[in-house]
Amino acid sequence: MLAGRNRLPRNLSLKSRLEISRLLRHGQRISGNYFTLVWQPADRFGYAILVSRRHGSAVRRNRLRRLFREAIRLYRNQLEKPREMALLPKWNDEKPDFDLIRNDVARVFEKLNDEL
RNA sequence: CGAAGCAGGAGGAACAGUCGCGCUUUAAGUGCAGAUUUAAAGUGAGGAAAGUCCGAGCUCCACAGAAUCAGGGCGCCCGGUAAUUCCGGGGCGGAGUGAUCCGACGGAAAGUGCCGCAGAAACUAUACCGCCCGCUAACAGCGGGUAAGGGUGAAAUUGUGGUGUAAGAGACCACGGCCACCGGCAGAGAUGUUGGUGGUGGGUAAACCCCGCCCGGAGCAAGGCCAAAUAGGGGAAGAGGGGUUGAUUCGCCCCGUUAGAUUCCCGGGUGGGCUGCACAGAGCAAUCGCGUAACCGGUUGCCAAGAUAAAUGACUGUUGGUUUCCUUGCGAAGCUUACAGAACUCGGCUUAUCUCCUGCUUCGUUUU
């Protein structure tokens, strides 16, 4: 891995309520084992991870968000075209495991490349 | 050796490396600029960051404006502290064989209320069984006396002994208990102890209340500045309205009276940035001194997260820790853990919780 290849700065995350609600309304969906991906074509890569109080305590929510963000960081370069995407982790009581999440994200990204 | 009590302490795996994120500083690039990109260095969650239960700082409400009422809090003593309902020490009461622990710990003799059921009777009156006396037609009934015993109840009229009597009773006596007042001694005080006089009236104040002391309200989404947007939008009411404390009064302040304050209804816009705010402080660490201690004082060193759809993450190796398995050994496999994530900042309290360590004390058993 060359330095600088797998960066994921903060300003790539989607922050506006307007952007996110538009993405959720019009985007297409792909399901993984641990999350649902909503995506649409865009000029520039952008991501959002949506966790709510349904996902557990503050520690658990932080942990989920960080693990998903790390997975996106590692596999972002496999995408062939820029996409805007939102990840909706599924609710369960299990302890989040990074390997499972990482593999899941990799598989879903491959599916995303097959579309169009 | 076993059981138990108390007082603390350590860690939140360590080291090395790779990738990544936030912030600060510096340098370089781009740009008129706001900014933005890259690199380097520094730095980056807790003992509870939590609950938001207390106490403060800070900000606004005119400078906590004044009075009365309402409301709230606290309640043995002394000390500590910026302050507290917190902390330390002591007193008293209770639990425990004990070390030790627990206590919203002023007043029920100022007044009011309540005390269901049961019971004769629940606080000022009374008697179911019983006991005693009298009368009668006598294993019973009626009248009277009594409250020692039984019974009811969470609670029953101050305890023990005696005198007394038909039987009994603070009816009386002695010694106690408790309360009030006046002293003596010890103590800084709570209090302890002791003497006198008078009294003897159940419980409940986390029921109202009384006594003493204290408390102005709201909160960093406080508050200040800038930018952007609509629009000096439409309709109705309208001469007073609003703020200042929960209420009233006084005082004060602000806006307004046809160029329309304010209220209601309808419709619409922005929901961005900077500051507050990342802190030289009731600061942290080490050490010395005073004090039983909380704490206080001196010296030296340090400057220690600052996000905002919200940074603090992932992986590899070694070591350590730990669990399981068996072929018991420099074995293998797994795990790296509980509770839990800063959001203006402190001091406490409370609640949740993993692993390990140290010291002191008590009780029991055995041996000497």
Place this chain on the structure above:
RNA sequence: CGGGGUGUGGCGCAGUCAGGCAGCGCGCUUGCUUUGGGAGCAAGAUGUCGGAGGUUCAAAUCCUCUCACCCCGA
């Protein structure tokens, strides 16, 4: 982050201030009535009062801690 509120049968609520057998409406079950259903009538079942401690003789009620849910804010 800050402020405030609510938890009581299956559902919606009263009772909490002022402590003393835990109630009301709808629903549910059974029976009667009807050719059958509905309506009606009669009878009945249903509660850790969100949880844990404390005060009290006695707690849904008073006090403390705790859990869940809801509302408000520039």
